[in-house]
Amino acid sequence: MKFKSVLAAAAAMTAVVAVASPASAxxxxxxxxxxxxxxxxxxxxxxxxxxxxxxxxxxxxxxxxxxxxxxxxxxxxxxxxxxxxxxxxxxxxxxxxxxxxxxxxxxxxxxxxxxxxxxxxxxxxxxxxxxxxxxxxxxxxxxxxxxxxxxxxxxxLAGAVPEPASWALMIGGFGMVGGALRRRKATVSFA
Structure with a gap:
């Protein structure tokens, strides 16, 4: 269940980054x-x-x-x-x-x-x-x-380099996804 919410958060993060205006417009x-x-x-x-x-x-x-x-x-x-x-x-x-x-x-x-x-x-x-x-x-x-x-x-005219705000959003999102996956992995028990 937590994995689905992590995926939903990652999808939302991606949608926000995609909507941001191009860095070099x-x-x-x-x-x-x-x-x-x-x-x-x-x-x-x-x-x-x-x-x-x-x-x-x-x-x-x-x-x-x-x-x-x-x-x-x-x-x-x-x-x-x-x-x-x-x-x-x-x-x-x-x-x-x-x-x-x-x-x-x-x-x-x-x-x-x-x-x-x-x-x-x-x-x-x-x-x-x-x-x-x-x-x-x-x-x-x-x-x-x-x-x-x-x-x-x-x-x-639009470069491939994202704006600093987009970088921060992506890095923060990847950190949240990584943290959620790490917590999920720690709670898995083998019975």
């Missing part, structure tokens, strides 16, 4: 994407918070748009990852000066960023990105994503 209100080479082209930007893409359908603006097509900034957050021109955002600055900015309309604890690049027969060599995450005016993260080989790249 980054609170983000907007993101900027730049290219490491000439023209910026983005088929889709995805920012995940609690398993949801919080970038989809948000306000996207850019410093330029390619003059020969309707490859507007909103195409980078429309939910379409296929990467065929003109259904992508395509900048017009051939000096790697384009900046795509997505305003999330609020603060989200983002754990993953993904960028889909171009998949048609042209220009996949441009799918190399620099992203900068902002919380208001403060820069809270930056990195690079290289999607040139696969037209898709992801960075996990």
């Amino acid at each position: 980054v609170t983000v209100t907007s993101v900027q994407i730049k290219s490491t080479v000439e023209v910026l082209q983005v088929a889709e930007l995805q920012l995940f918070a609690n398993g949801l893409n919080v970038a989809q359908g948000k306000n996207a603006t850019a410093t330029s748009v390619y003059v020969n097509g309707p490859a507007v900034p909103s195409f980078a957050v429309d939910g379409d990852t296929r990467g065929d021109y003109p259904f992508i955002y395509h900048g017009d600055d051939y000096n790697a000066g384009d900046i795509l900015t997505v305003d999330l309309g609020g603060a989200f604890d983002v754990t993953t960023i993904s960028i889909f690049g171009r998949t048609d027969s042209c220009c996949g060599f441009r799918d190399n990105y620099i992203y900068t995450l902002f919380n208001g005016a403060a820069q809270v993260g930056t990195g690079t994503l290289d999607a040139r080989a696969t037209a898709f790249a992801t960075a996990n």
